[in-house]
Amino acid sequence: xxxxxxxxxxxxxxxxxxxxxxTTSGRTFSSYTMGWFRQAPGKExxxxxxxxxxxxxxxxxxxxxxxxxxxxxxxxxxxxxxxxSLKPEDTAVYYCAADKHNAxxxxxxxxxxxxxxxTQVTVSS
Numbered sequence: 001x002x003x004x005x006x007x008x009x010x011x012x013x014x015x016x017x018x019x020x021x022x023t024t025s026g027r028t029f030s031s032y033t034m035g036w037f038r039q040a041p042g043k044e045x046x047x048x049x050x051x052x053x054x055x056x057x058x059x060x061x062x063x064x065x066x067x068x069x070x071x072x073x074x075x076x077x078x079x080x081x082x083x084x085s086l087k088p089e090d091t092a093v094y095y096c097a098a099d100k101h102n103a104x105x106x107x108x109x110x111x112x113x114x115x116x117x118x119t120q121v122t123v124s125s
Contacts, residue, residue, distance in 0.1 A: 002026045002114040004096050009119030012086055016123070020081040022096030022116055030074040033099040035110050036081045038092035038121075048094070050105040051079065059105035064090075086123045093118040 008020040020036070035050040049060045049070040058070050069082040079096055097112035104110060 002028070002032075002098055002100075004098060004114055004116035006094065006096050006116040006119040009094060009121045011122045011124065014086060014088055014123055014125050016086050017082070017084045018086065018121060020083065020094055020096075020119060020121070021078055022080075023076070023078045024098070025077065028100075029077040029098075031100065031102075032114075033102045033105065033110060034070075034072060034079040035097045035099065035112065036070060036079075036094060037097060037112075038090075038094045039118075040089075040092040043092075046092070047107045047110075049081065050099075050110050052105065053102065057105060061107075083121070086121075088123045088125045091121060091123050093120050 004024050006022045036048040039045045047061050051058045051070045055072045067085045072079040095118045096116045098114040099110050100113045
């Protein structure tokens with residue numbers, strides 16, 4: 001069983017930045033495609049970004065493209081989400097996820113096998 005632990009959430013003003021981290025203690029981190037998702041109150045789960053095992057390819061939702069950057073450090077078993085130019089509509093609980101089947105980066109291909117517990121991001125206007 002893979003345990004994912006997110007950190008880095010908090011309260012920030014619109015236009016500000018946050019960096020989320022997701023760490024696992026497992027030794028198989030580098031074999032998983034990783035992703036970030038979010039869920040705002042009263043809304044459905046929403047795809048944010050994904051990254052391949054090597055970190056060489058990434059994919060973003062249109063709503064965050066150009067503002068958010070996903071990256072990973074396999075030596076540290078950690079995936080990051082750098083969030084810049086934050087907007088109030090980015091307010092949500094952010095979850096990282098791992099796909100052990102490596103089916104792809106796009107929505108509908110990425111199949112999360114493991115989820116973190118989530119970290120709250122609140123952007124004030």
